[in-house]
Amino acid sequence: MRVLITGGAGFIGSHVVRHFVNHYPGYIIYNLDKLTYAGNLENLKDIEHKPNYHFIKGDIVDRELLNALFDKHRFDAVIHLAAESHVDRSITNPLEFVYTNVIGTVNLLHAAKSLWIDNPQYKTPADRNLFYHVSTDEVYGSLGETGMFTEETPYDPHSPYSASKASSDHFVRAYHDTYGLPIVISNCSNNYGPNHFPEKLIPLCINNIKNNKPLPIYGKGENVRDWLYVEDHARAIDVIFHRAKTGSTYNIGGHNEWKNIDVVRLLCKIMDRKLGRPEGTSEKLITFVKDRPGHDLRYAIDSSKLQRELGWKPSVTFEEGLEKTVDWYLANEEWLRNVTSGAYQQYYELQYAGR
Ligand code: NAD
Numbered sequence: 001m002r003v004l005i006t007g008g009a010g011f012i013g014s015h016v017v018r019h020f021v022n023h024y025p026g027y028i029i030y031n032l033d034k035l036t037y038a039g040n041l042e043n044l045k046d047i048e049h050k051p052n053y054h055f056i057k058g059d060i061v062d063r064e065l066l067n068a069l070f071d072k073h074r075f076d077a078v079i080h081l082a083a084e085s086h087v088d089r090s091i092t093n094p095l096e097f098v099y100t101n102v103i104g105t106v107n108l109l110h111a112a113k114s115l116w117i118d119n120p121q122y123k124t125p126a127d128r129n130l131f132y133h134v135s136t137d138e139v140y141g142s143l144g145e146t147g148m149f150t151e152e153t154p155y156d157p158h159s160p161y162s163a164s165k166a167s168s169d170h171f172v173r174a175y176h177d178t179y180g181l182p183i184v185i186s187n188c189s190n191n192y193g194p195n196h197f198p199e200k201l202i203p204l205c206i207n208n209i210k211n212n213k214p215l216p217i218y219g220k221g222e223n224v225r226d227w228l229y230v231e232d233h234a235r236a237i238d239v240i241f242h243r244a245k246t247g248s249t250y251n252i253g254g255h256n257e258w259k260n261i262d263v264v265r266l267l268c269k270i271m272d273r274k275l276g277r278p279e280g281t282s283e284k285l286i287t288f289v290k291d292r293p294g295h296d297l298r299y300a301i302d303s304s305k306l307q308r309e310l311g312w313k314p315s316v317t318f319e320e321g322l323e324k325t326v327d328w329y330l331a332n333e334e335w336l337r338n339v340t341s342g343a344y345q346q347y348y349e350l351q352y353a354g355r
């Protein structure tokens with residue numbers, strides 16, 4: 001099976017690519033990534049030499065490129081993760097989110113449809129094709145003090161990021177209902193773990209604690225997120241990819257709700273211990289700052305459908321996952337230094353110039 005994974009140089013995508021390359025040596029994995037600020041091939045150093053892995057630098061907004069790639073490689077399945085993913089960036093630059101998350105997704109859907117549905121020469125059995133769209137719980141909007149998002153919760157996005165992801169989800173379903181494209185969608189809660197770009201809450205705080213810099217908490221820090229270790233998300237994608245019914249949707253989450261302030265306090269405690277600082281040292285870095293506009297109060301995912309139907313469950317507790325995450329960042333100072341200095345991008349510009 002030839003599987004196209006988009007956004008495989010990013011945070012979650014790199015874990016998904018590694019998982020599929022290592023667990024399915026019979027599959028050929030093509031990683032298509034534009035290498036934006038969030039894409040980093042260092043994330044895949046350990047598997048880049050494997051014979052079933054190929055990297056393609058390219059932009060999903062480029063429709064001709066996508067058509068040519070589908071024509072050349074005859075992908076049997078797509079796992080689509082490429083996206084602009086940071087809410088704060090979507091507030092300052094919403095159009096970039098429309099281009100990649102909406103138009104890029106429609107371009108991909110269209111290229112898959114042209115090969116799988118419109119092309120009579122294409123011989124792979126239809127039941128092997130799958131367009132897997134990786135989405136977020138943020139499309140459901142914001143919860144009050146109680147309740148959880150189920151697969152039936154109506155969409156109610158508030159940020160330009162979540163609006164663009166909601167739009168892409170609708171297009172994916174429209175391609176299923178209108179053209180019969182075999183699709184599946186999963187909506188996952190907040191991920192954390194190794195290779196997370198340090199603009200997001202957890203890696204930002206790890207980096208700032210290490211460097212004795214302020215830890216910016218938006219508003220009062222009372223917003224709640226439901227955190228899942230990134231490798232558990234990759235395992236869920238594997239299970240859904242192989243066993244979900246076409247046209248279905250699954251929520252993925254860890255039943256692991258935390259107020260932001262409590263996450264940061266826990267991180268401070270772990271980091272004080274690991275760095276040999278007296279307990280309470282890092283908490284002094286906590287700084288309350290102006291709230292994010294339209295800041296969703298609470299996300300909580302009900303993933304009981306996935307657990308019940310496909311037998312998936314998270315493999316680590318939040319405390320275990322955070323320990324592993326902090327250990328990874330402390331052991332990978334060079335990765336963090338390259339990412340925060342932007343050095344990794346100059347390297348790719350040289351390496352991929354003219355390709
Ligand atoms: P990320 O920002 O770390 O990585 C995104 C990747 O997509 C990068 O490698 C980037 O270079 C690539 N990319 C961006 N624009 C592109 C384009 N036009 N063409 C080709 N490649 C492009 O994001 P992430 O956190 O790994 O998220 C991956 C997916 O999972 C996204 O679709 C996101 O919406 C979804 N998701 C993320 C979370 C989370 O907590 N991070 C939770 C649920 C769902």
Ligand code: TYD
Pocket residue numbers: 086087088190199200201202204216217218221223224225260292
């Ligand atoms: P983030 O990691 O950006 O993920 P998302 O917005 O997709 O949930 O933010 C997680 C939570 O942390 C969110 O409620 C915003 C908050 N936050 C801060 O308080 N300070 C920060 O510096 C950042 C980046 C986020």
